Amino acid sequence: MKPPPFQYHRPQTREELGALLANLDNVKILAGGQSLMPMLNLRVVAPDHLIDINRIPELAGIRETTDGIEIGAMTRQADILASPIIRDRLPLLARALEHVGHIQTRSRGTIGGSCCHLDPSAEQPAICAALDAEFVAIGPKGRRVIAAADWFQGMLQSALDDLEFLEAVRFKPWAKGHGYGFAEYARRHGDFAISGAAALLEADGGGSITRAALLVFGVEEAPRRLSEAEAALVGQNIGEIALAPILDAARALHPMEDVQVTADYRRHLAGTLLGRAVREACVSREQRQ
Amino acid sequence: MSERHLSFTLNGERREANADPRMHLADFLRHGLGLTGTHVGCEHGVCGACTVIVDGAPVRSCLMLAVQVDGCTVETVEGLAKGGELSPLQQAFANHHGLQCGFCTPGMLMTLEAFLRVTPSPTEQDVRIAISGNTCRCTGYQGIVEAALTTTAAKGSRP
Numbered sequence A: 001m002k003p004p005p006f007q008y009h010r011p012q013t014r015e016e017l018g019a020l021l022a023n024l025d026n027v028k029i030l031a032g033g034q035s036l037m038p039m040l041n042l043r044v045v046a047p048d049h050l051i052d053i054n055r056i057p058e059l060a061g062i063r064e065t066t067d068g069i070e071i072g073a074m075t076r077q078a079d080i081l082a083s084p085i086i087r088d089r090l091p092l093l094a095r096a097l098e099h100v101g102h103i104q105t106r107s108r109g110t111i112g113g114s115c116c117h118l119d120p121s122a123e124q125p126a127i128c129a130a131l132d133a134e135f136v137a138i139g140p141k142g143r144r145v146i147a148a149a150d151w152f153q154g155m156l157q158s159a160l161d162d163l164e165f166l167e168a169v170r171f172k173p174w175a176k177g178h179g180y181g182f183a184e185y186a187r188r189h190g191d192f193a194i195s196g197a198a199a200l201l202e203a204d205g206g207g208s209i210t211r212a213a214l215l216v217f218g219v220e221e222a223p224r225r226l227s228e229a230e231a232a233l234v235g236q237n238i239g240e241i242a243l244a245p246i247l248d249a250a251r252a253l254h255p256m257e258d259v260q261v262t263a264d265y266r267r268h269l270a271g272t273l274l275g276r277a278v279r280e281a282c283v284s285r286e287q288r289q
Numbered sequence B: 001m002s003e004r005h006l007s008f009t010l011n012g013e014r015r016e017a018n019a020d021p022r023m024h025l026a027d028f029l030r031h032g033l034g035l036t037g038t039h040v041g042c043e044h045g046v047c048g049a050c051t052v053i054v055d056g057a058p059v060r061s062c063l064m065l066a067v068q069v070d071g072c073t074v075e076t077v078e079g080l081a082k083g084g085e086l087s088p089l090q091q092a093f094a095n096h097h098g099l100q101c102g103f104c105t106p107g108m109l110m111t112l113e114a115f116l117r118v119t120p121s122p123t124e125q126d127v128r129i130a131i132s133g134n135t136c137r138c139t140g141y142q143g144i145v146e147a148a149l150t151t152t153a154a155k156g157s158r159p
């Protein structure tokens, strides 16, 4: 057997899960297992207790609320991708999910698992950052809502503490007919990207940009919004966007470096992919009017 | 650590078994139940050789614990042929030389079986994306893709 020995728990409610987290030491939560199971098989983690949260129905599902959309932490990536609500109101999330792994990993992998694991190249937390999502955590003191800006604490590090779990992610969709664009570079389809970029645009009837979001991921240790370049886009006409300030912002990034990919290459990718994402966002804005 | 009891449906038959919680589903099928049709390559989710169908969805059985299929419906490559006759997809693999190395084949079959059930008339591009999670390290995907496409053509022409 590959994984090291652990005690297996399968709570059926959020309360049972909370109680287990409060009372046990050296615990790991098992969601879709698409990141944790490889680590268990390779024995890079050795929890004393494994808490399987796959049988807690309240943690899964996509709900339209009065002010947005709430996606339960245990909602499978395949179900999000197939959801007409998501395609209609959070099209950027659907667009990005096509690049997350393969049909056999999306059938198990969850949005919550990806947002808690926080691989720097992961698409789902990146899209959460682009959309200013809110993360709903449950801990011994009850519920706490964490803004996307505070969620990312560094490489593989979320804002959750040991006694908390992620319950859901909340989104406020952009205006109907907004433009969205996404681009990433990976060696093969479905592999983790080396780097990627996303763009969101709203414009008025005359085509003047009223709101913009620009983001790169897989560049620095956490997804990175380019707020100055976003501000520079507002007021520009959607048909003739000046890309130069965006490329300048990309050049000012502080990319990660590893044996396969240099910081310079990531910086180059960031600029190229941002350009593609912005162009795609402009085209989609036109088509969705 | 103590074993857990699980009951599930395997290739249409009810099964009861015990499994150590840390045993992954692929090892359980192979060593626990003697169903060695499911193959293991990388055991960390990369190659797709271990793909089986759980509750209708293709999954990597090296990334699921056996205890997690308690109450579920599991299909493995052993369940495809009926009464000694190959399934249409298996027959198409044979016809189109999609069965190249044989090692990755069970995973390719189970992925495509699940995919074709929900996507009855895919394009070639759809098929290529569907099997992008199954690594072929030998001769390439051409025969495999052709097999998948002719299976759907055959199904489509059925009255």
Ligand SMILES: Cc1cc2nc3c(=O)[nH]c(=O)nc-3n(C[C@@H](O)[C@H](O)[C@H](O)COP(=O)(O)OP(=O)(O)OC[C@H]3O[C@@H](n4cnc5c(N)ncnc54)[C@H](O)[C@@H]3O)c2cc1C
Binding pocket: A028, A029, A030, A031, A032, A033, A034, A035, A036, A037, A073, A074, A099, A100, A101, A102, A105, A106, A108, A109, A110, A111, A112, A113, A114, A116, A117, A119, A121, A122, A123, A124, A160, A164, A165, A166, A167, A190, A191, A192, A193, B044, B045, B046
């Ligand atoms: C072949 C392959 C390709 C992949 N490609 C990509 C890709 O291109 N892009 C990408 O982003 N990902 C990719 N992944 C990873 C993705 O599939 C995983 O789904 C994701 O990283 C983790 O989600 P999970 O539900 O599987 O979580 P798990 O693996 O079960 O858990 C991941 C971590 O999060 C913690 N956790 C999970 N849920 C909660 C919760 N509710 N509260 C608190 N902690 C929690 C766990 O304890 C664990 O530490 C790939 C995986 C494989 C095997």
Ligand code: FES
Binding pocket: B039, B040, B041, B042, B043, B044, B045, B046, B047, B048, B049, B050, B051, B060, B061, B062, B063
């Ligand atoms: S053995 Fe499961 S994916 Fe390789």
Ligand code: FES
Binding pocket: B098, B099, B100, B101, B102, B103, B104, B105, B135, B136, B137, B138, B139, B140
């Ligand atoms: S057909 Fe099995 S590796 Fe190519």
